[in-house]
Amino acid sequence: xxxxxxxxxxxxxxxxxxxxxxxxxxxxxxxxxxxxxxxxxxxxxxxxxxxxxxxxxxxxxxxxxxxxxxxxxxxxxxxxxxxxxxxxxxxxxxxxxxxxxxxxxxxxxxxxxxxxxxxxxxxxxxxxxxxxxxxxxxxxxxxxxxxxxxxxxxxxxxxxxxxxxxxxxxxxxxxxxxxxxxxxxxxxxxxxxxxxxxxxxxxxxxxxxxxxxxxxxxxxxxxxxxxxxxxxxxxxxxxxxxxxxxxxxxxxxxxxxxxxxxxxxxxxxxxxxxxxxxxxxxxxxxxxxxxxxxxxxxxxxxxxxxxxxxxxxxxxxxxxxxxxxxxxxxxxxxxxxxxxxxxxxxxxxxxxxxxxxxxxxxxxxxxxxxxxxxxxxxxxxxxxxxxxxxxxxxxxxxxxxxxxxxxxxxxxxxxxxxxxxxxxxxxxxxxxxxxxxxxxxxxxxxxxxxxxxxxxxxxxxxxxxxxxxxxxxxxx
Numbered sequence: 299x300x301x302x303x304x305x306x307x308x309x310x311x312x313x314x315x316x317x318x319x320x321x322x323x324x325x326x327x328x329x330x331x332x333x334x335x336x337x338x339x340x341x342x343x344x345x346x347x348x349x350x351x352x353x354x355x356x357x358x359x360x361x362x363x364x365x366x367x368x369x370x371x372x373x374x375x376x377x378x379x380x381x382x383x384x385x386x387x388x389x390x391x392x393x394x395x396x397x398x399x400x401x402x403x404x405x406x407x408x409x410x411x412x413x414x415x416x417x418x419x420x421x422x423x424x425x426x427x428x429x430x431x432x433x434x435x436x437x438x439x440x441x442x443x444x445x446x447x448x449x450x451x452x453x454x455x456x457x458x459x460x461x462x463x464x465x466x467x468x469x470x471x472x473x474x475x476x477x478x479x480x481x482x483x484x485x486x487x488x489x490x491x492x493x494x495x496x497x498x499x500x501x502x503x504x505x506x507x508x509x510x511x512x513x514x515x516x517x518x519x520x521x522x523x524x525x526x527x528x529x530x531x532x533x534x535x536x537x538x539x540x541x542x543x544x545x546x547x548x549x550x551x552x553x554x555x556x557x558x559x560x561x562x563x564x565x566x567x568x569x570x571x572x573x574x575x576x577x578x579x580x581x582x583x584x585x586x587x588x589x590x591x592x593x594x595x596x597x598x599x600x601x602x603x604x605x606x607x608x609x610x611x612x613x614x615x616x617x618x619x620x621x622x623x624x625x626x627x628x629x630x631x632x633x634x635x636x637x638x639x640x641x642x643x644x645x646x647x648x649x650x651x652x653x654x655x656x657x658x659x660x661x662x663x664x665x666x667x668x669x670x671x672x673x674x675x676x677x678x679x680x681x682x683x684x685x686x687x688x689x690x691x692x693x694x695x696x697x698x699x700x701x702x703x704x705x706x707x708x709x710x711x712x713x714x715x716x717x718x719x720x721x722x723x724x725x726x727x728x729x730x731x732x733x734x735x736x737x738x739x740x741x742x743x744x745x746x747x748x749x750x751x752x753x754x755x756x757x758x759x760x761x762x763x764x765x766x767x768x769x770x771x772x773x774x
Contacts, residue, residue, distance in 0.1 A: 326774035328363040331749075335765030341753030343710055343732030344765050346666035347435055349403040349422050350444030350659050351391050356765055358395025364388070369410055384409045387421065403444050413457040420445040425492055425511045427568040427583040429607040432619035432697035434712060435665040437566045437585050437603055438511050443661035446488055448474030456496045463500070469493035469509075476515065481654040485518040489539050489561075494568070507570035507583075513656075513663070514539050516561030520651045529651060530560050562649035564589060564656050564664065566603075579609040587625070589644045597629035598644060603665070615700040623667065623693035631720045643720055646689045655686060667691045667714055688724070688759075690717040708734040716759045728757035747771035 335341060335356035345352040351360075366387035389404035406419030422445060426436035435442060452470025459465050474488035494509030516539045517531045538544075538560050570583040585603040605621040628644035647656040647668055656663050657670055668689045692715045699708040710732045718724035731754040738747050749769040756762055 324365050324367040326363075326365050327771060329361070329769045329771045331360045331362075331767055331769035333358055333360065333765065333767040335753075335763050337761045337763035337765075339761050339763050339765075341732070341755040341763045341765045342666070342712070342728075342730040342760060344751060344753040344767060347441050349441050350661045351393075351401045351403060353393060353395075353397055353399070355396040356763075358393045358397075360391055360393050360769075362389070362391035362401075364390075364404075366404075382409075382411050389422070401444060413453050413455070414451065415454050416449075416451050418449050420447050426566055426585055427494070427507055427509070427570040428585070428603070429581065429583075429605060429617070429619045429697075432607065432617060432699060432708070432710070433605065434603075434621050434623060434667065434693060434695040434697075434710075437587050437664050438513055438564055440664055440666065442666040443658040443663050444477075446474040446476060446658055448472045448488065448490070450474075450490075456494075464498065466496045467493065468496075476518075477659050479659050480657075482522070483518055483520045483652055483654055486515050486652065487517040489514040489516060489536070491540075503574040505572040507572065508568065510565060510567045512542070512563070512565040514561040514563050515649070515652050515656060520653075522653050523651045535560050559590075562589075562652045562656060564647065576611075578611045581605075581607040583607075587644075587646065589646060598627050600627040601625050614702050615698060617699050619695070619697040621693070621695040623665065623691060623695065625665075625668065626690040626692055626717055628690065628720070645719065648686055648689065665691075667693055667712075686719065687722070688716045688718050690719060691715070692717070704738045706736045706738075708732075714759075726758040728755070728759040730755050730757075730760075741773070744772065745770050746773045 333340065333344065333356055338356055339354060340352055340356045345354060368385045369383040386407045387404050391401045393399050402420065404421055406417050406421045408415055408417035422441060423439065424430050424436055424441050425439035428436050450470055450472035453468045456466040456468045459467055469492050472490040474490065476486040476488060478484050490513050492509065492511035494507060496505055496507050498505040518529055519527045520529055521527060542559060542563060544559055566585040566587050568583065568585050570581065573580040583605050586599065587601050601624050603621060603623050605619060608618045609616065610618065625646055628646065631643055647662055647664060655670055660670060662668055662670055668686065668691060670686060693712060695712045697710040712730045714728045716724065716726045716728060732751065734749065734751045736747060736749045739745060749771060750766065752766045754764050
């Protein structure tokens with residue numbers, strides 16, 4: 299299957315290369331940058347939600363570039379959606395320092411027909427109802443880890459399902475692969491789907507949103523709760539994965555662990571409200587988490603990501619975001635599979651079979667405030683579990699962005715209380731701050747953009763650290 303994905307991707311990219319507009323219409327960018335900190339460790343917001351391209355260790359030089367060709371036009375001159383178009387993207391970065399590493403967060407080809415899109419490869423994505431630029435991070439898929447290779451079919455933008463435009467939907471279905479740079483498991487597959495409904499016409503002052511996303515780690519090899527190291531595979535087991543039903547499975551590959559559900563299921567049920575007012579636009583959203591069925595019985599309803607995003611009509615301020623994240627309840631501290639009211643201890647992002655976590659290339663796929671700690675870099679060396687040491691967090695997150703002439707800015711402030719895990723309780727407060735300044739120069743200059751990102755960590759969970767990253771960018 300991996301070889302088929304590669305062949306399709308190469309075909310799509312080569313097909314576009316043969317076209318006359320491959321280079322002319324493409325967006326192109328190259329950059330050189332340097333990052334340093336007082337502690338030798340990147341502060342939290344210098345290494346989080348950047349698609350896995352910033353390491354833990356600081357003091358390094360980075361080089362990179364992007365080339366991408368989006369759809370020529372979404373609509374015709376008559377304002378009708380074009381039936382067919384294609385695009386592609388490649389994004390690469392190399393870090394030279396304590397750890398020399400090459401990153402390829404994006405390489406994809408995509409085809410659109412009407413409202414539907416098919417893409418093959420790796421692409422930067424976020425799933426869930428959130429503020430996509432200022433959020434602390436979506437629970438299911440935040441952009442914290444390097445993207446997975448996938449084949450995906452979707453309706454990427456809301457499309458009307460009735461003639462009056464009162465109801466519109468977007469959603470998708472994907473199959474992908476986690477990397478093999480994992481501590482315990484190998485050849486782990488991804489099943490992913492999502493569906494969101496929008497109620498109300500775009501012209502209305504109030505719109506309602508609701509929907510869900512569903513991700514499953516399944517298949518592959520693991521030394522935990524498996525038969526001869528092999529986890530359930532095959533089409534019959536895949537259907538249980540897709541439907542989330544219980545029961546596995548071939549006797550050769552299944553164990554008692556799979557009598558619950560096959561794979562590690564991660565997702566959220568989201569609701570949102572969008573309001574247009576004289577003051578500005580207001581978006582309100584809520585993500586409720588699920589992993590093992592406890593949300594169905596509302597056992598972990600106290601947990602969730604709650605946010606308000608404001609677009610005020612104020613000069614110099616484009617957007618303000620306020621969020622509250624709670625992952626501490628997890629349905630309680632008791633898990634009994636045969637008692638639906640005692641299915642607690644959800645232990646977000648950890649599964650007995652996939653004990654190296656819901657992660658890719660060493661980074662959690664969801665909110666970065668649940669961290670992987672394989673190197674024990676947190677201050678308390680006694681709380682490290684096999685892979686995670688902290689998935690019970692309370693967080694208040696404030697952020698803003700805006701622009702004054704050619705200078706744009708983004709500010710994030712996050713105050714968290716880290717309570718460890720039910721197996722090993724702690725209480726450590728943490729403050730993390732980031733400030734991004736981006737200055738656009740004349741397009742005719744050799745350097746077209748200068749970007750400076752500064753970060754600060756103060757608290758008991760991470761080492762106190764101040765760091766900064768500067769990038770010199772040339773866009774074409």
